[in-house]
Amino acid sequence: MRIFFSCIKKAWPLSLFVLLAFAGAPPKKIKLYLIGDSTMANKVKQTFPETGWGMPLVTFFDSTVVVDNRAQNGRSTRTFLAENRWQPIVDALQEGDYVFIQFGHNDEAENYPDRYTPPEDYRKNLIKFVTETQRRKASPVLLTPITRRKFDKDGHQQETHVAYSRVTTEVAKQYKVPLIDLDKMSRDLVQQFGAENSKLLYLQLAPGDHPNYPYGKEDNTHFTELGARKMAQLAINEIKAQHLPLAERLAKPLPKNAVPPTKGKDAQPTTP
Template sequence: MKTPSPTIRNYALLSLLLLLLTAFAAPGPRKIKLYLIGDSTMANKVRQVFPETGWGMPLVTFFDSAQVTVDNRAQNGRSTRTFLAENRWQPIVDALKEGDYVFIQFGHNDEAENYPDRYTSPEDYRKNLIKFVTETRGKKSNPVLLTPITRLRFDKSGHITETHVAYSKVTTEVATQYQVPLIDLDKMSRDLVQQFGPENAKLLYLQLAPGDHPNYPYGRQDGTHFSELGARKMAQLAMSQVIAQKLPLLSERLAKPTAKNAVPPATNGKDAQPTTP
């Protein structure tokens, strides 16, 4: 039997060593899921309603997709009560794993007294939020409560009107009582809309004149749902709090800039860098 050459023996030993190192190497961080539960202001949209955009749609771009999966379960027209009654919550509980996150943002439909099929009293709204929080924690996952985003409603003096007083208050109280991270999108979005002003703020919402878009030939004056710009701005507000509050796991897994995007902007003509399309 012919004896293997030293080169072949060395190659075999190196291959075996690499295999052993790979087998015993520490595994990388587990990919976590960020579940979004809420209403139409957060939900994914179909092309037939474009440019209406839920703020959960651009949220995915803020995370490293190799480490975080954003699973948007928000649905148009749902309150906390109907989300539970339609069995939309239990499948999420069953799927939750340790370290996952659940962003919980309701209120728009809970407070709609003129829609009895979805209305939820503040007392029941509180109970439902507590259920979401406690059952998320029961799976060693992380609940985050978010107050509902403001509607486009200015008073005659040009000041944004607070439109979710009772339900934002309950959300804040539950967050305090159960020591849950709170993202106060109600206040943050009101501040943002006020900065835009009564006219420019229309750019954030689904405000279309007749002929602006084929999906809305007669136009649309909607002060609840967002344009693409508005959805992105609301997602930025939420992400600013993920970073500011240093939410574990999420704040560590943000998307990294590409080499091209990481180049600082030119300060003058001499510093300008040519770009490739």
């Protein structure tokens, strides 16, 4: 009997090693970089309830994904590059990281020469983002510019980024990278809400609704918290639909009968 237990004791480290080998190492942490404009960017409290759709995105992933939102208000592909906002990301990219690329709103702003980028230059800039990401063995994902709220007199949501969405789609096809067509998906969503209810998605405030906007706000480009979350959900749904490897890192939903965890002495287990 003593010899038997001695053999078991000696074999235990090897058995543990085998079990761990089959279980596999936990996935390494990766970064998901977001580059784009104000529709995606983080916001300061002085502009609340304006919310970029990149802000709630972090809540959809598990702890192995670090969302690094580098999107900036008012930037086009040209100014993002000119201000040296891209190169530090390239230098930091690691194998397995992702870069979500969503521009267009400011590139198409012909009335603002400081940011306007003609479609062909926009194409070149997207290609630069894509190819430099790939050289670092990271994964670029192109996203068409998210729609502005614009209904015609018959209540139909209009397409607001025709040329720039087309270029984005063409670059994705040419370089065989994933495309998330946020333009179309967000138009469909806004249409589902309708001309009146879709105001809930955008920064539409009456005078007195919020102290940050005492005189109200009528903005058909930027989102409320609800709108930002809905737009982020569109991107997440497409990650799942396209079976991108990133989908494996989405947060797992709690069971329906789970009790949400709390802090302190009243903490409850997550399952009965």
